[in-house]
Amino acid sequence: MTSTPSPPPPSAAALPAAVLPDATLPQPARRRPHMPRKFWIGAVIVGGYAVAALLAPVLAPADPMAQDVANRLADPGTNHLLGTDELGRDVFSRLVHGIRVDLMVGFLGAFFPLVVGTLLGALAGYLGGWADVVIMRITDLVQGFPVYILIIALVFALGPGIRTILIAFTAIAWVIYARIIRDAILRVRSLDYVQAARAAGIPHHRILLRHVIPNTIHQSVIYFTSDVLFAILAVAAFSFLGLGVPPPTPEWGSMIAEGQPYLRDQWWLAAAPGVAIVGIGLGLSLLGDGVDDRWRR
């Protein structure tokens, strides 16, 4: 290492008083940095899916459940944009209606764990003591099991269906949020503004909701976007295996399963829902990554 002699720092006494900042003047508002580009790309993709889900009845040219056996396995064309499946149902219509099912299960499957995990983690971190011990040992227990084995066990116990999948997700995915929030609270709890709120006589639940959670939730939001994706993939996977959304409800995973026998000639039957899953996955990943970058600055 080479060291170059640095010029002596200017003496504070030599500065005229007018140069020194006057702390009573308000500082200009610090501009928040913009969201990175990938956040916006992801937002547009996810937003596009959401709009398509809302407008599904308008966008879809046909009833996704209507069978037309005389016209089964039709090639893509003007009548059927992506052809028809083995029961003559319009694949494009089923794909668009499938967004509703998959996005809903994805978001709810990540939202319930977020709420449950945040509340339980907040209780553990803020109250400490036996509440902390009990809640954290349960998270250890849940995390000790392989996730898919747990879900499959619950599906067999409760029967297939959307409700089961949501219950299974909530029972499993809450642990990560509980851990994030608990650790964040242990850091935040000793901070001055939480102490100040306690000194002001603000009750515990308000301190948690107004002072602690808003300052710790951003890490959970990042996990939330990846959990939505995880939930969508899991729903598709379980439906593919026949453990998820029961037919004839249009769902991407079951559509892939139904298209599998015709992979050699009508490959688009399985490929189209596959591309749809990849698309939403890409969008959600970019979105979460962008949020993450923004918060790390």
Added chain:
Amino acid sequence: MTTTALRVHDLRVTAASPDGPSYPVDGVSLHVGQGEILGIAGESGSGKSLTLKAILGLLPPGLTATGTLQLASGDGELAPYQSHQVRGAGVGMVFQEPMTALNPTMRAGDLVALAARLHGRLSRRASRHRAVELLRQVGVPDAERRAKAWPHQLSGGLRQRVMIAAALAAQPRVLLCDEPTTALDVTVQHQILRLLRWLADEHGTGMIFVSHDLPVIAQLCDRIAVMYAGRFVETGYTRDVLTHPRHPYTAALLRAAPSVDQRGEQLAGISGQPPDARAFPAGCRFRPRCPLARDDCAHAPYEIQPVAAEHGSACIHHADLEVRTA
């Protein structure tokens, strides 16, 4: 003599550890009158901040407090209290660091309004008006607009005013100030001190002002308590104590404080370190650093003895000190 707003008797903070308990605050007694400002002066680690936290029951985990805490009720009668019941409306607190003591996710006005709504049982709309009113009262210029500002948009002085406004929203009888001006620069510090003095005079708020800064205490406080190693060593009216110190520690602190007339002279430090709470010396705790220490100081009982009207010292040789300073 004003009516007493807060009385603390024989407050002791116990820190449990595997080597046995220690007492970072060891038998502190004090009282604050309405509209009176009591300064507690001392070095870092003397226990002055812990004293404030113990009064509000905000001690960190592992520390427990014993002693009698009494607060004046509406009719002026002193009554023992549970700390979690008086936080806010009975006793408020202003913290040292305005940068970290405001929640970064709450607008300044919302913070003040929340406190106003909880203690004044106001509606949302009324509490918002009250918040702007309070901000204006503590000297926030353009309070209407500032109420909508986030903490990071405010300067240190403004944040400290917001914190004071939030503490005042509950209309506390006593305000505890933990070095509220230490992190501010001198001109802003002066404004905040004037604000606190005004609050004591106009609203009758009693205050305990903790600081290591003797000139600030001299400027602001009616009475002063000098704290060393978990105990008060000298108490009295600020003027008496600072002009005629009757404890060698107070005298040493005064010599260590810079002042304009000592320009060019070397500042006198106090040799040695303040003792650790786990190993307080027996007898007088200042003895190892005291230039006047004698053999009998090692067996001196701790007791604040009256040395003049409303002036007490814990030094058993305070009479000699009077001769020296006179």
